[in-house]
Amino acid sequence: MIEYRGVSRSFGPKVVLDRVDLVIRDREITYVIGASGTGKSVLVKHAVGLLSPDSGRVLVDGTDVTDFTEDQWRPVRRRCVLVFQASTLFDSMTLRDNVALPMRIHGKVPRHEARDLATGYLEAVGLASKADMMPAEVAPSERKQVSIARALTLSPECLILDEPTTGLDVVAGAMVDRLIAHLARDLGKTVIVVSHDLRSIFGVADRIVFLYKAAVRLDGPPAAFRASTDPVVRQFVGGEPTGPMET
Numbered sequence: 001m002i003e004y005r006g007v008s009r010s011f012g013p014k015v016v017l018d019r020v021d022l023v024i025r026d027r028e029i030t031y032v033i034g035a036s037g038t039g040k041s042v043l044v045k046h047a048v049g050l051l052s053p054d055s056g057r058v059l060v061d062g063t064d065v066t067d068f069t070e071d072q073w074r075p076v077r078r079r080c081v082l083v084f085q086a087s088t089l090f091d092s093m094t095l096r097d098n099v100a101l102p103m104r105i106h107g108k109v110p111r112h113e114a115r116d117l118a119t120g121y122l123e124a125v126g127l128a129s130k131a132d133m134m135p136a137e138v139a140p141s142e143r144k145q146v147s148i149a150r151a152l153t154l155s156p157e158c159l160i161l162d163e164p165t166t167g168l169d170v171v172a173g174a175m176v177d178r179l180i181a182h183l184a185r186d187l188g189k190t191v192i193v194v195s196h197d198l199r200s201i202f203g204v205a206d207r208i209v210f211l212y213k214a215a216v217r218l219d220g221p222p223a224a225f226r227a228s229t230d231p232v233v234r235q236f237v238g239g240e241p242t243g244p245m246e247t
């Protein structure tokens with residue numbers, strides 16, 4: 001469980017988060033949505049210690065991590081792994097070796113064992129048959145699946161996926177959506193998905209957190225989102241820009 005209590009964060013004069021209160025529950029799929037530049041990535045970076053608040057507290061599983069040192073963050077970051085929007089694979093390694101890499105580095109797992117485990121994680125994301133292929137030989141959505149498999153090697157309880165479907169076409173996006181559902185429903189993971197497109201959200205999310213002007217504008221299940229009469233929410237659902245959009 002990740003809890004934000006009155007979290008504020010500015011960059012220079014720009015207030016990005018203004019006293020945000022939010023609880024992310026275990027084993028749910030929470031979508032953090034909002035227009036580009038509203039602070040979605042800034043919000044989730046607070047959950048893994050890549051940013052700390054100017055004021056307010058962040059709690060992970062009931063422990064106040066706000067003032068944690070790098071050393072204290074390390075074990076927390078293995079329980080909750082952030083997969084960046086731009087997380088990339090090594091071109092010159094097979095998919096299997098890409099997935100095996102963190103186990104070799106962080107877990108000091110012997111090569112053969114890491115390779116076997118990597119095959120298992122590729123299976124978990126539906127890509128075992130392509131384990132020997134190179135990143136350039138597979139589709140962009142499959143590369144995203146591989147970066148999620150690579151995150152799974154740390155056995156996290158929680159995965160944060162920052163814009164996992166951005167830049168993917170509808171079919172590829174749907175594959176990633178299925179994987180997101182699988183992570184939570186079958187593997188019991190807590191999944192936080194940062195997204196600024198609505199394409200997949202209604203089918204997958206247990207809960208939607210809508211950021212608007214540095215605050216949580218709406219926090220609830222998809223049904224509450226659909227039923228909202230808030231004009232700002234309606235405008236977002238209707239696909240009208242509420243601010244600068246990327247695409």
Ligand SMILES: Nc1ncnc2c1ncn2[C@@H]1O[C@H](COP(=O)(O)OP(=O)(O)O)[C@@H](O)[C@H]1O
Nearest residue numbers: 011014016034035036037038039040041042043
């Ligand atoms: N490290 C940083 N330094 C300065 N400004 C930042 C930094 N990170 C984010 N910002 C600013 O915070 C705002 C929100 O950024 P971000 O969370 O990345 O938006 P998004 O909702 O698109 O993920 C943007 O205006 C961005 O320029």
Ligand SMILES: [Mg+2]
Nearest residue numbers: 040041042162
């Ligand atoms: Mg972002």
